[in-house]
Amino acid sequence: MYTNDFDYYRADSVGEAVELLGDHDGAELVAGAHGLLPRMKTGDESPPALVDIGQLNGLDAIESSDGGSISVGALATHAEIADSEIVREHAAALADAASELGDPPVRNGGTIGGNLAHGDPRSDPPAALLALEGSLEVRGSDGERTIDAAELFEGPFETAVADDEIVTAVRIPTDDDAVSGYRKRRDPLSGYAMVGVGVWLRTDDETIEAARVAVTGATTTPARLSGVEDELEGSAVSEETITAAAAEAGTALDADAFVSDVQASAEYREHLLTIDTERALYDVLDVGQ
Amino acid sequence: MSEHNISVTVNGTHHELTVEPRTLLVSALREELGYTGANVGCETGRCGACTVRVDGETIKSCTRFAVQSDGAEIETVEGLADDGELSTLQEQFQENHGLQCGYCTPGMLMSADTFLRENEDPSREEIRDAIEGNLCRCTGYHNIVDAIEATADQLGEQR
Numbered sequence A: 001m002y003t004n005d006f007d008y009y010r011a012d013s014v015g016e017a018v019e020l021l022g023d024h025d026g027a028e029l030v031a032g033a034h035g036l037l038p039r040m041k042t043g044d045e046s047p048p049a050l051v052d053i054g055q056l057n058g059l060d061a062i063e064s065s066d067g068g069s070i071s072v073g074a075l076a077t078h079a080e081i082a083d084s085e086i087v088r089e090h091a092a093a094l095a096d097a098a099s100e101l102g103d104p105p106v107r108n109g110g111t112i113g114g115n116l117a118h119g120d121p122r123s124d125p126p127a128a129l130l131a132l133e134g135s136l137e138v139r140g141s142d143g144e145r146t147i148d149a150a151e152l153f154e155g156p157f158e159t160a161v162a163d164d165e166i167v168t169a170v171r172i173p174t175d176d177d178a179v180s181g182y183r184k185r186r187d188p189l190s191g192y193a194m195v196g197v198g199v200w201l202r203t204d205d206e207t208i209e210a211a212r213v214a215v216t217g218a219t220t221t222p223a224r225l226s227g228v229e230d231e232l233e234g235s236a237v238s239e240e241t242i243t244a245a246a247a248e249a250g251t252a253l254d255a256d257a258f259v260s261d262v263q264a265s266a267e268y269r270e271h272l273l274t275i276d277t278e279r280a281l282y283d284v285l286d287v288g289q
Numbered sequence B: 001m002s003e004h005n006i007s008v009t010v011n012g013t014h015h016e017l018t019v020e021p022r023t024l025l026v027s028a029l030r031e032e033l034g035y036t037g038a039n040v041g042c043e044t045g046r047c048g049a050c051t052v053r054v055d056g057e058t059i060k061s062c063t064r065f066a067v068q069s070d071g072a073e074i075e076t077v078e079g080l081a082d083d084g085e086l087s088t089l090q091e092q093f094q095e096n097h098g099l100q101c102g103y104c105t106p107g108m109l110m111s112a113d114t115f116l117r118e119n120e121d122p123s124r125e126e127i128r129d130a131i132e133g134n135l136c137r138c139t140g141y142h143n144i145v146d147a148i149e150a151t152a153d154q155l156g157e158q159r
């Protein structure tokens, strides 16, 4: 199975990649090709030119900085993130999402930058990024800027990363008093998320002080679940709180927000979202079950 | 149509070849270089029949353009046997009836071989997770897991 023909350029630096994108109309970056190549085979995407950043040095580092955040290089593979002690300790939701993604060779093949820039609504990492309130560091012809998770996901395969921009790193703020996690229900056919829920909570053991909960897979665009968050914040850490919060899972979303396909109708996905939100909360809170 | 000269090392042998950008790594290996061990099953990244090692890590060679692997060290199933003598893993697949039609076997072997390098004493559960990306249409999973477990045992005894 061949894709359409295209021109190929390899960039030796981020600056050169930005230039190559500017020089060639319609050119797209390629990192792991695990998001793009399957869609080029089916004809869903057909870029006339690809700019390969897969071999750029130094873009895969995972580091924690003193300023209360960790930085994950855009070319870090899902396997590297799943295995990283820094990510496990400070951004467990992202570590969970990376370990639940695909299978071992796929985790070696795909990168976090490509995953988040692509905007595949079935992807796992977006719910983790939203719950962790991470951001992307990007570089384009106009210089550098930061894209917050809340602004990133615009629609299916639409993100705020512009055509001439390169994601260089994912930054995640850290908080020693917070816990986070990601729970995935696999689509039995694709293995992507049919429903994925990311949670981040700060508690003083008795009360939930701050809550961030996000969905991917079930909806056409990954989104925060503000109904759940409102119910959690200020409530006691208890089974009752979890049940009440999970019941709000669909309330802040539009009726047409849910995906409907051969695997599950929109109504069923909405139902599953309540169940998986509840389970995701139990995963990180020290109560019952 | 543009073409690119690339070089790769496959099982220790250096190769130079010219590819179109859209040539898949698995096609380059099979059709240009004659390494037909990597099989083509689904071509969507799901089945794992095309699994090879690139710079020490397994990837599905149908989901990578050959040109992206310029300069890479590639290992295929042909490299597992030593001068015609099967590796322990290959022997255990034979011993435990770990293959039926054999179509998934090259990819299974590459995933299992890579996994066993880092996991000397794996549980059956861990073995199953390790071959999650390799589907066997003959569904001989029990025997495949047996073969990998037996390999770990045998290599452990030899250490």
Ligand SMILES: Cc1cc2nc3c(=O)[nH]c(=O)nc-3n(C[C@@H](O)[C@H](O)[C@H](O)COP(=O)(O)OP(=O)(O)OC[C@H]3O[C@@H](n4cnc5c(N)ncnc54)[C@H](O)[C@@H]3O)c2cc1C
Residues within 6 Å of the ligand: A028, A029, A030, A031, A032, A033, A034, A035, A036, A037, A038, A074, A075, A100, A101, A102, A103, A106, A107, A109, A110, A111, A112, A113, A114, A115, A117, A118, A120, A122, A123, A124, A125, A161, A165, A166, A167, A168, A190, A191, A192, A193, B044, B045, B046, B063
């Ligand atoms: C069989 C299979 C199963 C999978 N299962 C899952 C799953 O369960 N869950 C999941 O979340 N994902 C899954 N994926 C996709 C995941 O592996 C990829 O990591 C991801 O979608 C794309 O990453 P990539 O590095 O391969 O990007 P590419 O495919 O190289 O690029 C994807 C897009 O992002 C752009 N891009 C790439 N890098 C950058 C960058 N640094 N800056 C700006 N733009 C960039 C490209 O131009 C392109 O538009 C699966 C893929 C396969 C093949």
Ligand code: FES
Residues within 6 Å of the ligand: B039, B040, B041, B042, B043, B044, B045, B046, B047, B048, B049, B050, B051, B060, B061, B062, B063
């Ligand atoms: S042929 Fe590559 S994964 Fe099936």
Ligand code: FES
Residues within 6 Å of the ligand: B098, B099, B100, B101, B102, B103, B104, B105, B135, B136, B137, B138, B139, B140
């Ligand atoms: S032995 Fe036939 S597909 Fe696995």
